[in-house]
Amino acid sequence: MLYIGICDDFIEARKTIFNLCEEYFKETIMKHEYVFFNSGEEVLLYCEGNDNVQIDILFLDIEMQGISGIDLKKEVLWQDKIARIVFVTNHSESIYNAFSKKTIGFIPKPPSQEKIKKMLLITLNEIEENIALKIKDYDGKLIEIFMEDIVFLKASGSYTEIYTKGPEGGSGEFILSTKKMGDLEKEMRIYPIIRVHKSYMVNLASVIDFGEKILIQNLSMEIPVGRRYRETAKIKYLQYVKNRIKKRL
Template sequence: MKIAICDDEKEIRESLRNILEEYREPLEQIDLYAGGEEFLECGKSYDLLFLDIDMKGINGIETARKIRLKDKKIKIVYVTAYKEYASQAFSVHAFGYLLKPIKKEKIYRQIQDALSYEEETPKEIPFLEFMTLEGRVRIPCDTIYYFEFFNRKIKLVSKKETYFMRGKISDIREKMEIYGFAAPHKSFVVNLDKVKNIKGYDIYLMNNEILPLSQKQAVAFKKSLSRFLVKKE
């Protein structure tokens, strides 16, 4: 992987580089930048960027917005001392959000996630099979909007039909995660490609339905959505 570190604190830059150099497998490239302007002017492409938010000059959020105008694929992981920037970070499709002080295990986890995300995402749209109350059905994955645990049954809402099945919503969540689905609420599993917008704790889908986003699941769901959008672009 080609990795960049952008932080206006020299101590943080050096600390991060030392952590990355100790990673179990050699990384192809590790470059350091002292600010957003310097990174934007470098003209290089990277797989992963560890980016501070509260920097002198152009802050990390604005830096990311400018990056996204030219590079849709780079995975941006924010490393910051402030929790309150999380919602802004997701608006620029951040891949991760880490709080200082930096912990080695969490940095390595981001590298592992970035590598495995590329490997595990299906390259073709598959047909998925479900045993419904009406019988066995095969449905293109990209036509499914969401699953809902409703009246002790699982409701599957697709573009053309609605089906009902027996089972656990947790099993559906595990099965569908690899296909770009995530759980915004304990009773729902949603196709991230069908999310139009999120306002507060409401999720607006492409079919104009509105689903609930629980406070407990909000950060994890938005992170999953950001990662999905980065990959899709």
């Protein structure tokens, strides 16, 4: 799941960014949600909520009633609820003061589809490149697994077996995680590791054939596909293949 924040004190400006984001997501299978803010003060209140999810990218106006975008940036710089900021403004003279470790870009008003798409792609690429799963194994040892190394997951009672790549690219050893598969599924919200059965998840990057069962590269076993997951999983697989082909063109 990708979480997108939009902060502007004009509702029409928020709608414009929302519509441009939706144009991009028509081309993908990426799950996403929006959080809308009418002011910088609302963003600060959001950051104080312990149960609020981290916003992956915040489209932020500079000139607003109350706290400005520049001042808001200073407040959220060391908080974990806002991961990245994109300033949307016509005030080019303010760009110098808008730079920070969380600032990934600037978009002039009115924003264009091309600029919005570019910022979303930067965010998705950063998430995909850096994402790693931190889990405790059966012995309580903390282990970090990069998502790209995961081949498939198998439910094992209240635990989950996480199978990682072997020397030839197929499944090698597995790590027994104390987390349930449902919890791990939420943590893998960005990477193309999807649920295909009540007891299985697969990394689409390892799939070489998707039919009644799933064939994994360099793996002798077949992964079953549950009836309730089949249609959605097949759509995600075909979209994944389509996107991979586009990247190579």
